[in-house]
Amino acid sequence: MMNPIEANGNMFETQMVYGLPTVAAQGFLPLYNSLVTDSFIHRKPTAAIKSESSLTYNNLPLPRKRSRDSAMVSFPSPPHKSNETCSRFSFLGHDISLHMEQQQLDVDRLISQHMEKMRVEIEEKRKRQARKIMEAIEERVTKKLRGKEEEMEKIEKINWALEERVKSLCIENQIWRDLAQTNEATATALRSNLEQVLATAQQVKVDKRNRGVGLEAAADDVDDAQSCCGSSWDVEKNGDGGRLCLTCRVEESCVLLLPCRHLCSCTVCAPRLHICPICKSPKNASLQIKMS
Template sequence: MKRPADRIFCSEAVGGVHQDQSAIYNMQLGFAAPTAGPLAAASTSESSLTFNNLPAGSRKRPREFSEHALSFLGEDFSALVQQQMLHVDCLVLHHVEKVRMESVERLKRFLRRVLATVEEGVSKRLRAKEEEMERLKNLNWALEERIRGLCVENQMWRELARSNEAATHALRANLDRALAAAAEAEAKAEAAVDDAESCCCGGVDNAEAERKRVACRLCGEKQPAVLLLPCRHLCVCAACGPAVAVCPVCDCDKSGSILINMS
């Protein structure tokens, strides 16, 4: 069922075409349908094939012929034919418009699908790039933390090396002093032996006293060989060194000991 607007559009679009072609339709239907009146007595020589050779007075007959061509059994079908042709033209125009709209809609759907596909691809690539940037950011942060940790560890090792170096120098100085004290004690012992040889009775007592002075302060028999720290007294032998907790000379608490090879 067509709307009134469609009918008006179709009528305006094809009205002029039907006015120009009305004579052709009338002539075609006139040749196919029987006619009445003046056209019944027309001769063969007055057909449309010899229309251009007729005199001026006979040129009115095609118009008369077209006026009565759509008459059949006394009824005029020209209005009906024009109405049917107008309806057909309206259907054609409506179908053309419908096809055009469908083509436009298909093109829009196709463009939307293409745009959606492109947007999806771009979105996937952007997400992949963002994930890669986030991963590199986390890796960079982890490397920075590792570098800071290594710097702190390096500083700690430097401090430890400096403290160990200072302790080494202190121990070397203590060892030098202990060796000097041992050499001095040995020189005194040799001097005491010489004095003992020069005297008889008194020399033996002095030698014994000197031996006890330079002997281990715990057992009193063996030669001192352990340097106590931090007081740095060389006053106990190797056997008594581990059992000593307090220096027998100054009563200082022992924090460590160094075994000195006197041989």
């Protein structure tokens, strides 16, 4: 047991036995969340309590009120020993330096493991996110490429169909051109033949006209001789001496048929006649004659 001493009233002027050493230990790493040091550093200062054995020691803070004028922290001063003893941690007279160092190493190891674990998890999460992003981008790019390929295939099909259509139109155009040239040659030949035929017909007509002048005069005389005014064929006459219609043989003949000029029809039968009943020539017109 250590000799108890009274608190000096100033925590910076006292030497600590149960907390940090008076001489800083250069061979130790800084403490992280040490239970012993945290309990001494963060606890409220308490006054010295006397036990039944008339010894003074620092106990954990009790849940009771104390006056403001009491001392902040009271640490019993250790006996003056060598520097080796002062550089160690002691608690209740026991050297806990190795235990503190081991705890510090364990804490550092746990922190390092936790940090490494967190780093690995963050790295894995980052990789997963990057992989998902790359997959999404790849899928989107693949869809766009597939759509572009389909569009290109459609355009190629349309181009092929248009090329085939152009080829067929070129062939059809060539066929129509050849046909037009053939028709033009045929039309030219027909026009030439027609001109020749017309010229020949005109010449024949002129020749006939020149030869038929005398024949027409003779025919006119014959027609005049055979007309109604003194015709040479026998005609039926009614009781009054008038000539009867050769179609109905009832009414009197009073219509002159042209161009043959035969008086052989009545007013009733003349519109229905197309040829002359006597000479069988075509009828062009008719003329009604009133005889007194």
